[in-house]
Amino acid sequence: MQSDEAQVRVVIVEDHPLFLEGLRSALESADGIRVVGEARTLAELPGAVAAGGPQVVVMDLSLPDGSGVDATRRLAEEHPELAVLVLTMADDDTALLAALHAGARGYLVKGAGREEVLHAVRTVAAGGAVFGPGVAARLTALVTGGPRHEAERAFPALTAREAEVLDLVARGYDNRRISRELFLAEKTVRNHVTRVFEKLGVASRAEAVARARDAGLGSAGDGRDGGAGGGGTDGGPGRGG
Structure with a gap:
């Protein structure tokens, strides 16, 4: 078993219980990844980050008490070393640009496979950026035109x-x-x-x-x-x- 220092520590921000359970199970079943906290609302997020000391926050954009984009922006300002990976139902250009402008390092649409999510978590934890299939092409089009x-x-x-x-x-x-x-x-x-x-x-x-x-x-x-x-x-x- 890997030491805590060698594992990627993750906080999940997600308000749907079934999706949260499935995501937690997928992450915890992988080598080198440990879920250290969960937040079902934006209000719970600061406490989860403070208690867990994560390297990655997996962020939904639509939450009961506000926008995950605003939460991403605050995390980028207060914890610039912390990587935010957006995992959302919002499959549109506006949400993508808003998340990236706020400081997200990755963007996946819910429905992504287990290996894709695990790869994305490891990539953003290592300082890289990652986007789901089709997102990268759309991002290029948005940057160059649109x-x-x-x-x-x-x-x-x-x-x-x-x-x-x-x-x-x-x-x-x-x-x-x-x-x-x-x-x-x-x-x-x-x-x-x-x-x-x-x-x-x-x-x-x-x-x-x-x-x-x-x-x-x-x-x-x-x-x-x-x-x-x-x-x-x-x-x-x-x-x-």
């Missing part, structure tokens, strides 16, 4: 975050959906939308959508989450976007 870059080129007055918001508006997402996609408070999204309207010189969500789509944005949208009309809680710029 909707946010198209928005920034078409509307240079927008900040990077405003460009992201505009692309999601063009997809037909309402503010609530955008807040989930970008892991932002809904009030923050409304403020971004208002500034986007001002910079584009438009008075309504429909006008913003039209301008954005003319620039090639919003092609991935399905229009079911608010649409161009901006009904519900979204309103116009006079009500915070």
